[in-house]
Amino acid sequence: MAGDIFAGAINVAQFPQRRRDEDEAAASAGQGWSAISYLIGGILVWGFIGWLVDRWLGTGGIATAIGAVLGAAGGVYLIVRRLGA
Amino acid sequence: MHSLVIVPARDDLPFPPTVEEFFPPALVDGTYPWLTKFTLLVWIAVGLLIVFFLVAYRNPKMVPSRGQWMAESIYGFSRENIAKEMIGHEGVKFAPYFTTLFCFILLTNLFSIIPGIQISPSAHIAIPVMLAVISYVMFNYVGIRRHGFGKYMKLSLVPPAPWFIQPILIPIEFFSTFIVRPVTLSVRLFANMFAGHMILLVFSLGGFALLGANSWFIKPISLLSWALAIALTFLEALVIVLQAYVFVVLTSSYVSGALAEEH
Numbered sequence: 001m002a003g004d005i006f007a008g009a010i011n012v013a014q015f016p017q018r019r020r021d022e023d024e025a026a027a028s029a030g031q032g033w034s035a036i037s038y039l040i041g042g043i044l045v046w047g048f049i050g051w052l053v054d055r056w057l058g059t060g061g062i063a064t065a066i067g068a069v070l071g072a073a074g075g076v077y078l079i080v081r082r083l084g085a
Numbered sequence: 086m087h088s089l090v091i092v093p094a095r096d097d098l099p100f101p102p103t104v105e106e107f108f109p110p111a112l113v114d115g116t117y118p119w120l121t122k123f124t125l126l127v128w129i130a131v132g133l134l135i136v137f138f139l140v141a142y143r144n145p146k147m148v149p150s151r152g153q154w155m156a157e158s159i160y161g162f163s164r165e166n167i168a169k170e171m172i173g174h175e176g177v178k179f180a181p182y183f184t185t186l187f188c189f190i191l192l193t194n195l196f197s198i199i200p201g202i203q204i205s206p207s208a209h210i211a212i213p214v215m216l217a218v219i220s221y222v223m224f225n226y227v228g229i230r231r232h233g234f235g236k237y238m239k240l241s242l243v244p245p246a247p248w249f250i251q252p253i254l255i256p257i258e259f260f261s262t263f264i265v266r267p268v269t270l271s272v273r274l275f276a277n278m279f280a281g282h283m284i285l286l287v288f289s290l291g292g293f294a295l296l297g298a299n300s301w302f303i304k305p306i307s308l309l310s311w312a313l314a315i316a317l318t319f320l321e322a323l324v325i326v327l328q329a330y331v332f333v334v335l336t337s338s339y340v341s342g343a344l345a346e347e348h
Contacts, residue, residue, distance in 0.1 A: 029331070029335075030335055033335065037269065038261050041260040041265055045257055045260045046253070046257075070253060071253075073253075074257050078244055
């Protein structure tokens, strides 16, 4: 509350619930971005780890592919757990 | 086909526009990069906002003047529709920051379509990066202060899942929360303002390039190019407000996530 220096001057009735839909849209936009970052992040992180394994063992790309698939699966799982329901 | 070759009217016409557009020279010799059009615009924006809010709230009335009404509307919007809506009741203490952030981004973005200025400091990556760093440090700080470092990390990084999947999920969570968030926050604002400026340059300078073409069939197309430049300026106005709003909404959603007991 300490930070609310203008509270006294605010006419709260000025901001009724009419914008509810737009606010929910904004919240959903945040969820959408985090869903995208989980999915792409999963593929990138585990694809990169797979690529490092490829370089290390000289397996020529198979570990990158496995990593990317694993990362995508992890990303989907995270979206379901964190954002679903 | 020869007549279709487009030749600029003058050799010094800067078409097509290049990235050089976003590195304006120093205003006074020897001050680069400390005193350029961008730094000057940032200080002007800061000064205008300070003066605007000081004047608007200098003598508040029950029936507000126009200035007071505008300031209250902007603050009330940030407080009721962003802070409270996204974070809940305790979001109110972040409302001053969100208001400042929203106003600063809105005003600096607005410079990109104000005649005579026509470029936004946000079109230079350094400024969105700095804004994102502030938001990044803030949401992590409030999260750590609320939960303590260990519990904050556990809440952020360890999703509700069986233990044997955790090794797969934790790196993804780390990447998504601590790397993707600040990067997308800054790049989204930067890229929108950069692309917007680029598009306006292409269509307005492109009009001159078409006008300078050798063929009389090409010259009239410059009118179409300029008409599009005007239409796209209105689109740019939309993008300006939207990006300022999105930046603040995402910052508040990160703060809300950092304060939450569970995700």
